[in-house]
Amino acid sequence: MTWSTREIADLAGTTVKTVRYYHQIGLLDEPDREPNGYKRYEVHHLTRLLQIKRLTGLGVPLAQVAEMGTSGEGRASVFRTVDAELEATVRRLESIRRELATLAQPGASPDVPTGFxxxxxxxxxxxxxxxxxxxxxxxxxxxxxxxxxxxxxxxxxxxxxxxxxxxxxxxxxxxxxxxxxxxxxxxxxxxxxxxxxxxxxxxxxxxxxxxxxxxxxxxxxxxxxxxxxxxxxxxxxxxxxxxxxxxxxxxxxxxxxxxxxxxxxxx
Incomplete structure (x- = not known):
């Protein structure tokens, strides 16, 4: 069984534009074309597309997705880097929430630094x-x-x-x-x-x-x-x-x- 670009995009929960972009930057191999010129995607295309979606959903930049090989240590290093970045983001968001909570209190003003x-x-x-x-x-x-x-x-x-x-x-x-x-x-x-x-x-x-x-x-x-x-x-x-x-x-x-x-x- 094969799928068209639209069909595989729908199956993967993404868009045709995204699929084409992945082809453009070399993340997803282009499938063979039928005599009428239409692309026909197979299971390994869907698997790769789902892998890319999962990694980007975890915060891995596309550039690093492209560079990730089969080395377990190489992948682990990427994941550790992403995790550290997410930890910093969490701290920043927690700080923002604390400031928003302060500004929501009676008499608080955004015109002065928090606490003043x-x-x-x-x-x-x-x-x-x-x-x-x-x-x-x-x-x-x-x-x-x-x-x-x-x-x-x-x-x-x-x-x-x-x-x-x-x-x-x-x-x-x-x-x-x-x-x-x-x-x-x-x-x-x-x-x-x-x-x-x-x-x-x-x-x-x-x-x-x-x-x-x-x-x-x-x-x-x-x-x-x-x-x-x-x-x-x-x-x-x-x-x-x-x-x-x-x-x-x-x-x-x-x-x-x-x-x-x-x-x-x-x-």
Whole structure:
């Protein structure tokens, strides 16, 4: 008994287009043709088609299906590789499900990183944007420490003073706010400082992250607020280790921030 292309595709639970594609890439031998030009498939074609379908259904890429020979060890290696990839996919899907469950809770918001929803009511749009950027650039562990710090040690007066600082704030106002802010921005200045470790694995990635944070701060906050952050850095650097104020000024003006970063954000 033989089958047409349509018939064998139906038997295998696939499509004529797929069967023809398998011929094209060499996965399935083409059958002999009848005098009228129609292909006639036999049992070994159906068996091979079902084998391909099973392997691809298990996640084996077509390229590897084509390369799989009769060697038991070779096949086992392919299956182990696919299994490892599936395990990684399962972990990713489980993470997605946990995040979806969090977002489904009352008061949760997709506008901030997972876990920060409890702070949404106190955040402005620029604060949320910066948090989102931080979550991309800094490690999950750092973001968790930051979340706990913001929840456990609120500083509402300082937060509001920074948030409401007008672009034309005078020098005295900027300096006074910087002096209040300095202990919360710099490494080790208080027990509430938060060291944000970057996800970067190379110096180039770390530099890109540093520049991204600096650019984000300048884009999201007005010049007076950025100036206050710059002054706060200067205050600590000059006081902490006798750093050259001129050098610190140039560095801070150009980048605003660097990584790893220690910060108790004013928000």
């Amino acid at each position: 929803s409890g702070l949404v009511q106190d955040l402005r749009d620029n604060d949320r944007a910066l948090l989102t950027i931080y979550a991309q650039l800094f490690s999950d562990e750092s973001m968790e420490v930051l979340r706990r710090t913001l929840e456990a040690h609120p500083n509402d007066d300082l937060d509001e003073a920074f948030r409401d600082l007008p672009e034309d704030a005078d020098d005295a106002t900027r300096q006074a706010l910087a002096e209040q802010l300095a202990p919360f921005i710099v490494p080790g200045a208080t027990e509430h400082g938060v060291t944000l470790e970057p996800r970067a694995t190379t110096p180039g990635q770390a530099e890109a992250a540093r520049r991204a944070v600096g650019h984000a701060l300048r884009a999201l906050y007005n010049p007076a607020q950025v100036d206050v952050l710059r002054r706060a850095h200067l205050l600590h650097e000059a006081d902490d280790d006798g750093a050259d104020t001129g050098e610190v000024l140039e560095w801070t003006t150009n980048s605003v921030d660097t990584g790893p970063v220690a910060v108790r954000p004013t928000w």
